[in-house]
Amino acid sequence: MTEFRSIFHAELNQLEVLLLDMSELAEVQINNAVExxxxxxxxxxxxxxxxxxxxxxxxxxxxxRWHEVMARQTPVASDLRLMSLILQxxxxxxxxxxxxxxxxxxxxxTSTLPTNRTILLxxxxxxxxxxxxxxxxxxxxxxxxxxxxxxxxxxxxxADWLNRNMWKEVAACASNPEMxxxxxxxxxxxxxxxxxxxxxxDIGEQVAxxxxxxxxxxxxxxxxxxxxx
Amino acid sequence: xxxxxxxxARRIGAxxxxxxxxxxxxxxxxxxxxxxxxxxWVGVGAVVLGVVSLMLRYRIHRRERSxxxxxxxxxxxxxxxxxxxxxxxxxxxxxxxxGVVAVQSGQVVYANPAAIEVLGxxxxxxxxxMPGAVxxxxxxxxxxxxxxxxxxxxxxxxVMEVAARPVGEGLVLLHLSDITERSRIDxxxxxxxxxxxxxxxxxxxxxxxxxxxxxxxxxxxHDVVSSFSGRILDNAVRMSRTVSDLLDLSRLESGILPLxxxxxxxxxxxxxxxxxxxxxxxEWDAEPTQVMGNPSYLALACRNLLENxxxxxxxxxxxxxxxxxxxxxxxxxxxxxxxxIPSDELPRIFERFYRVDAARSRATGGTGLGLAIVKHVAxxxxxxxxxxSRLGQGSTFRLRIPVRPPL
Numbered sequence: 146m147t148e149f150r151s152i153f154h155a156e157l158n159q160l161e162v163l164l165l166d167m168s169e170l171a172e173v174q175i176n177n178a179v180e181x182x183x184x185x186x187x188x189x190x191x192x193x194x195x196x197x198x199x200x201x202x203x204x205x206x207x208x209x210r211w212h213e214v215m216a217r218q219t220p221v222a223s224d225l226r227l228m229s230l231i232l233q234x235x236x237x238x239x240x241x242x243x244x245x246x247x248x249x250x251x252x253x254x255t256s257t258l259p260t261n262r263t264i265l266l267x268x269x270x271x272x273x274x275x276x277x278x279x280x281x282x283x284x285x286x287x288x289x290x291x292x293x294x295x296x297x298x299x300x301x302x303x304a305d306w307l308n309r310n311m312w313k314e315v316a317a318c319a320s321n322p323e324m325x326x327x328x329x330x331x332x333x334x335x336x337x338x339x340x341x342x343x344x345x346x347d348i349g350e351q352v353a354x355x356x357x358x359x360x361x362x363x364x365x366x367x368x369x370x371x372x373x374x
Numbered sequence: 375x376x377x378x379x380x381x382x383a384r385r386i387g388a389x390x391x392x393x394x395x396x397x398x399x400x401x402x403x404x405x406x407x408x409x410x411x412x413x414x415w416v417g418v419g420a421v422v423l424g425v426v427s428l429m430l431r432y433r434i435h436r437r438e439r440s441x442x443x444x445x446x447x448x449x450x451x452x453x454x455x456x457x458x459x460x461x462x463x464x465x466x467x468x469x470x471x472x473g474v475v476a477v478q479s480g481q482v483v484y485a486n487p488a489a490i491e492v493l494g495x496x497x498x499x500x501x502x503x504m505p506g507a508v509x510x511x512x513x514x515x516x517x518x519x520x521x522x523x524x525x526x527x528x529x530x531x532x533v534m535e536v537a538a539r540p541v542g543e544g545l546v547l548l549h550l551s552d553i554t555e556r557s558r559i560d561x562x563x564x565x566x567x568x569x570x571x572x573x574x575x576x577x578x579x580x581x582x583x584x585x586x587x588x589x590x591x592x593x594x595x596h597d598v599v600s601s602f603s604g605r606i607l608d609n610a611v612r613m614s615r616t617v618s619d620l621l622d623l624s625r626l627e628s629g630i631l632p633l634x635x636x637x638x639x640x641x642x643x644x645x646x647x648x649x650x651x652x653x654x655x656x657e658w659d660a661e662p663t664q665v666m667g668n669p670s671y672l673a674l675a676c677r678n679l680l681e682n683x684x685x686x687x688x689x690x691x692x693x694x695x696x697x698x699x700x701x702x703x704x705x706x707x708x709x710x711x712x713x714x715i716p717s718d719e720l721p722r723i724f725e726r727f728y729r730v731d732a733a734r735s736r737a738t739g740g741t742g743l744g745l746a747i748v749k750h751v752a753x754x755x756x757x758x759x760x761x762x763s764r765l766g767q768g769s770t771f772r773l774r775i776p777v778r779p780p781l
Contacts, residue, residue, distance in 0.1 A: 154499070161503040169506045266716060270765040273718040277531045284527055287503050288494035296529055303717070303764050310766060 153218045160210055160231050161287065167203045167238040168283045172276050174200065174245035175341060179272040181252045182334065183265055190256075193249035200242035207235040223355065230351040234286065237344040241279065244337040251330050258327035264314045267307050268331065271338040274304040278345035285352045294356075297349035298363040301342045308339035393431055400424025473550030477538075480516055492527055492534060492550050508548070511538040515546040524553075533557050562725050569727035573616055573742060577609035584609070612741075619743035622674060623726070626750035631668045633755075638663045638672065638704050638775065639697050645676040646695050653684055653693065660697035663704045665775050667755055672775070675751035678744035679708040679771050685740055687712030687768070703757070703776050711768035720763060724749040748773065 174193055181190035211232055214220075220228055278300050285293035315328040346363055354360050379387075403420030406413045467474055473489030475482055475497070485497045496502045507523035514521040515538035522537040535553045540546050584602040591598040639660035646658045676695075683693045687710040694709045715723060719730045727742040745759075748771075752759040755775045763769035 151500070155501050158496075158499060158501040158503055162501065162509075165503050165506060267765060270716045270718075273716065277526070280526055280531065281529060287496075289496070290494075293529065300529075306764070307766060 153214070153220070153224070156210070156214050156218075157224070157227060157231075160207060160214070163203060163207050163210070164231060164234055164238065165283060165287065167200055167207070167235065167242075168279055170196075170200050170203065171238050171241040171245065172279055174242055175248075175272065175276055175279075175338075178245040178248035178252065179268060179334075179338075181249060183269060185252075185256060185260070187253055187256045190249040190252035194246050194253070197242050197246040200239055204235050204239040207231065211235075223358075226355045226358065230286070230348075230355050233351055234348045237347050241341050241344050244341050247337050248334050251334055255327050255330050258330075259321065259324045260327055261314070261318055261324055261331075264311070264318075264328055264331050267311065267314060268334055268338065271304050271307050271335060271342075274300065274307075275338050275342040275345065278304075278342050279348075282345040282348035282352070285349060286355075289352075289356055291353060291356045294349040294352040295363075297346045301346050304339055304342040308335045311335040389435070393428070396424050396427040396431055398424075400428065473548070475548035475550070477512055477515070477546040477548060479544050480512065489548070489550055508536050511536050512546060512548065514538065515540045515548075516544075558721060562722070562728075565728065566726060569729075569742065573727055574613070577613040577616075580609045581606050581613075616741045616743070619741045619747060622747055623743060623750060626671070626747065626754060629754065631671060631754045633666045633668055635664060636667055636669045636672075638665050638667070638706065641667075641669045641672050642676050642695065642697060642706055645673050645680060648677075649680050649684060653689075655690075655692065656680075657692070657694040658696075659694070661699075663697050663699045663777075665704050665777055667775055668751075671751045671754070675748045675773055676706060676708075678748050679706070679773065681740075682744055682771075683708050683710040683712065683769075686710065686714075691768075699777070703774050705775075706773040707770065708773075709768070709770045714765040714767050714769055715761070715763040716765050717763075720761060723761065724759065 174196055177189055177196075178193045180186070181193060211228065215228060218224075278297060281293055281300065282297060284290065285297075311332050315325070315332055318324040318328040350363050353363070400421050401424070403417045403422075403424055406417030406420060408414075409417070467486045470486060471488060473492050474484075474486045475489045475493070476484040481500060482498045482502065485493065490497060493504055493508065494502075497504065505525040505527075507525040511521045511523050518540050520537070520539035522535060525534055525536065526532060527534055532552050533554045535551050537549045538546055584605040587602045588599050588606070591602070639662050642660065643658065646656060650656050650658070680693075680695065687693055692709075692711045694707075696707045696709075698705045698707060715730055719728075722728050723730065724745045726746040728746075729740070729742050749759050752773055752775070757773065757775040760772040760774065761769060
């Protein structure tokens with residue numbers, strides 16, 4: 146019995162390693178997509194679009210192994226919560242890869258249009274907020290660190306604010322129709338980065354659920370019950 | 375059939391058998407003493423032989439026993455020494471500020487507390503998840519190659535370096551260290567040389583080009599002469615400001631600052647008054663606050679903070695200057711709702727010649743040295759400068775000065 150459990154836990158660890166690989170790839174993809182935008186580098190943007198397949202393949206592998214483990218081990222309690230986390234976090238990371246690819250496609254489509262410095266600065270800032278959020282969410286999972294997971298919504302606030310206020314910067318470009326066309330696309334980029342931040346918060350919520358057994362949405366000012374961690 | 379008796383028991387058994395044989399010989403001799411001749415003489419012989427043999431065996435036993443006791447004492451002393459060394463090395467590794475991890479056949483077999491802090495409690499589990507950079511350097515070291523990599527951890531994110539090298543017999547040693555500060559200083563050094571030469575070269579080149587144009591146009595086109603002379607003057611003023619800021623910095627770096635009792639509200643108030651003329655919307659709120667400080671350098675620091683706020687806040691924006699006194703320190707707070715500072719630039723804004731948006735801040739007349747001067751003034755008062763900022767929402771700078779004189 147003990148041997149079965151240790152095999153099971155080794156399989157769970159392997160699934161977590163796959164998630165880590167997915168998150169690291171997603172971080173590189175987001176960084177590169179925004180870098181392509183800042184530098185106007187269409188080649189880099191194209192490599193991001195192609196690179197999305199790698200994350201997708203990892204997700205397929207996570208799903209395949211997940212079903213195998215689920216069918217053979219039928220886990221319960223915290224193991225079941227971890228299994229649920231693995232599937233949902235895998236999906237979130239796969240979506241982050243898609244957002245990077247979306248940004249890269251926008252870069253390709255708008256490469257001939259004039260850009261605006263303030264908007265680029267705001268998008269760069271959003272990247273410096275959301276990429277560390279993905280790292281933090283994965284660190285919270287690996288270290289089973291509830292405090293790190295709980296800090297994610299507060300990290301997300303400035304990204305949300307920048308996304309909400311992007312329209313003001315876009316409106317400021319109205320006098321130049323070409324720049325306005327570019328700026329409207331930048332609202333989509335801003336939205337994509339904001340979604341990456343939200344997905345990182347989702348992973349944090351899953352980690353909190355794993356550690357406490359309580360299922361809550363973070364932004365409601367949630368604090369775990371004493372002793373539940 | 376293989377005997378299941380342990381070797382030590384077999385040895386004891388053999389010794390007892392030999393003792394028993396000698397005793398039986400002596401006992402047989404005693405029995406023979408009662409028999410008719412010649413058996414009594416044979417009995418005497420057997421008794422003597424049995425007793426002598428018993429005595430010899432006893433002496434051998436004594437010698438063996440004392441040798442065994444000496445060996446046991448030696449072993450106990452060795453064991454104590456081993457425990458002591460293990461305790462010493464264990465405490466040394468545990469108290470190291472850097473992470474140390476031992477990996478045997480690809481599996482973590484030891485991690486000191488600093489490493490557990492970075493990699494998590496589960497690091498010694500089979501196939502425990504670790505950052506990709508750590509897994510890669512372990513794979514390289516298992517294949518016999520030393521290598522290093524980087525990853526980040528904690529909040530705020532710290533840059534970690536992981537280095538691994540094979541140490542023989544399938545053992546790999548990992549070393550984890552926090553290089554956040556080191557990488558920041560490396561980047562600062564590289565950027566400083568580029569920025570400093572740029573700051574000095576640009577106005578000189580502009581002055582040279584404009585002066586040449588003026589010389590050529592002197593006789594023919596007076597409009598050009600006046601426009602390019604203006605350009606020469608602007609660049610000369612800019613250089614003069616840079617040189618004057620550099621001189622302030624070098625004076626501050628000499629580290630000698632005469633301190634005197636002064637009213638911080640009065641010092642800051644005079645600076646604010648000068649700015650209010652150009653920007654009447656600046657809000658100012660302070661009670662008299664006595665500190666030990668250097669009034670002219672405190673004024674210089676506040677001037678730089680205000681220049682910065684004015685430069686990065688629109689005309690209709692809000693700038694507020696206040697003084698707060700609490701727990702043995704006085705704080706000059708300068709708040710604005712201007713452009714704000716990107717989060718990844720925040721740690722660098724007090725570096726010399728560092729500019730968040732180089733093109734814009736040069737155009738608005740900054741030298742890139744103002745905040746470096748503020749930081750030096752804070753340091754020389756045993757105080758500190760703090761900043762909170764969000765891009766697009768504005769910034770708050772706090773210059774904290776202890777109320778008591780520095781020792």
